[in-house]
Amino acid sequence: MHSWIDGALYPDRETPATISTLSEQVDFLARLCGAWDFGVLPEAETVNEVRRPAWREAVDQCRLLTSPAYHLLRDWHQLPPVPYLGQQLAYIRDDPSLAHV
Numbered sequence: 001m002h003s004w005i006d007g008a009l010y011p012d013r014e015t016p017a018t019i020s021t022l023s024e025q026v027d028f029l030a031r032l033c034g035a036w037d038f039g040v041l042p043e044a045e046t047v048n049e050v051r052r053p054a055w056r057e058a059v060d061q062c063r064l065l066t067s068p069a070y071h072l073l074r075d076w077h078q079l080p081p082v083p084y085l086g087q088q089l090a091y092i093r094d095d096p097s098l099a100h101v
Helices: 022-037 044-050 053-062 068-076
Strands: none
Touching: 022 044, 022 053, 022 068, 044 053, 053 068
16 A cells, blocks of 8 residues: 555545556545545645646546635646635635735
């Protein structure tokens, strides 16, 4: 098993030893973004892996339009923006410090 694959993302089945197909990558990204959106931060090794160009197509295909983490992945892969359909919290949206983050 690759060390960047977080086994906690697979509570419903055995953790895969490798992630090599497009469908496996999309599944992994959906699990990763779902956890990340709820405050479970990925390891640096995992972030470095999904930022590699080999993940660009999977990021584009995933289309998790309600996920802030997914939109960050799109930005990292320099993909065109897609509409964000998630909740926009005023205390975050209107924070004057947000531009400095």
